[in-house]
Amino acid sequence: MKQLKSIFIAGLALPSVAGFADLATAANRAPTVVELFTSQGCSSCPPANANLIKLSHREDVLTLSFAVTYWDYLGWKDSFGKREFTDRQADYEPRLRQSGSYTPQMVVNGTTTTVGNELSEINRLISGAMPVTSPSLSLGKNEVSVGSGPSPKSEADIWLVRYDPNLVEVPVARGENSGTTLPHIHVVHDLVRLGGWNGQPTSYRFAPEPGRLKTAILVQGDHGGTILSATTD
Template sequence: MRYLSGLRPAVAALVLSCGFIAHADAGQSTAIVELFTSQGCSSCPPANANLVRLSKEPDILTLSFSVTYWDYLGWKDSFGKKEFTDRQTAYEPALGQSGAFTPQMVINGRESIVGQDFNEIRRVIDSEPPLSGPPISLSTHGVVVGAGKGIPAPVDIWLVQYGPGIVQVPVARGENAGETLPHAHVVHELQRLATWQGETVMLPIPSAHRGLKRAVIVQEQNGGRIVAGATD
């Protein structure tokens, strides 16, 4: 089927003055891999398994987005949301795709592959330059995106909330009936926070829902390339 470099002293002081508590373990991502998948897609399990394998690499942020357009086949994806489908759809023109399909892995918002061949996934990731956008600092109640140069502004700042582990999903009907499918880093919430114009910006963000983690992605608009990302 078809970064988290250190903040400037002034910014750090601003964070403290606002009562934000920095997360010392916030992680810079060298690459961001998004898998668009569906529990109702018989072609998706190999890509799901590859994302599980890739999720064990700490410098790569892996995210599983469940889409909704295969729900009519007999099994409604338990994680599917329209906004996830919309995110995938926004990618396709710039990636040279005629339409959305599953499984699809999008790497740094720049490269699209099916995601069923782990060696291909590794080759694409290894060929990508590291994300080198503005520094990002996540805190308990906010995020600071530092100033950056050489990046076409404006770009969007996205907040993602995702499950940090692996979840096993039994599927009772549809193309994968009787199968139990592993999912890694399942996205539960996606929100566009603001537009970044190249200057330091501090934004309030909600605490993660119980059991979830947060990631912030800085990305060119309209499904463009990702320039920076960090997770708490």
């Protein structure tokens, strides 16, 4: 694990009525969001990347890979890194009671975290994550509708996330992973705050994605709070 000190501030029988209710709840439940903060310049990160690839096959989990920039000085500039991804990780640190950012880090639903190299620990956090059913989200090609729900203490953020659903192989020529080819999945390319949500129904429009990227929407407590709801196309 690499840590950056605090300079940077997851016979057939018909179902009973209760069974139908359980099915409806499952259908409406948002996926558990697992975010990986990683870097191509970090020698500890390849096992976490591999674990995210395994998790990406689960229908109940939305995996997102955010490439941070603070290890670029070690000799290899991450080809997916953006400062806003580094800032997103830093926003989590006070709420997770950490003194600084590190890689690889996985954050589950914005509330629990672990080093991303132990799949059993990640699965434990996913199993223990609180089911999320509110607010409801309806996602179209260029608009998202957010339903009503309990009003958050402060306005929640609505994030537009554009990510690549394909497996991407990146040859690394320099730095700690020099001479290796690193596989990545669900690499985030864009992160945009569409606006806020205060418990009342609302909707936001955005430009449609013309290429190969997928779109996800996260409703999240402000400044790296709990993920309240999520969906993807």
